Amino acid sequence: xxxxxxxxxxxxxxxxxxxxxxxxxxxxxxxxxxxxxxxxxxxxxxxxxxxxxxxxxxxxxxxxxxxxxxxxxxxxxxxx
Numbered sequence: 001x002x003x004x005x006x007x008x009x010x011x012x013x014x015x016x017x018x019x020x021x022x023x024x025x026x027x028x029x030x031x032x033x034x035x036x037x038x039x040x041x042x043x044x045x046x047x048x049x050x051x052x053x054x055x056x057x058x059x060x061x062x063x064x065x066x067x068x069x070x071x072x073x074x075x076x077x078x079x080x
Contacts, residue, residue, distance in 0.1 A: 007034055007069045010076060011042045011053050018051035031061035032072075039069035 003009075011032070023046050032042045043058040044051065065072075074080035 005073060005077065007038050007040065007042075007073065010073070011044075011055075014044060014053050015051045018046075020049035020051075023049065023051075028063065029058055029061040031058060031064040033057075033064060033066045034069040034072055035066075036068040036070055038073075 026046045027048075028046050030044045030046070032044065034040060034042075040055065041057045042053055042055055043061060044053050067075075071080060
């Protein structure tokens, strides 16, 4: 049986799926503000060829992505 993908699992997997060669020269903090069931706040930092994720909000992100958790999962999985 396949384990259900949740936003929390997706955020945990993000650094493992990160391709540093695609992010050369990138220095960014992205705030994810996802509402609804399974939502929450996460900040993704891409800097010096590395990707890290923390739970919560940060000050002055370069980009804030706001969506419902269900819509974001549907986008990431190609259903939307």
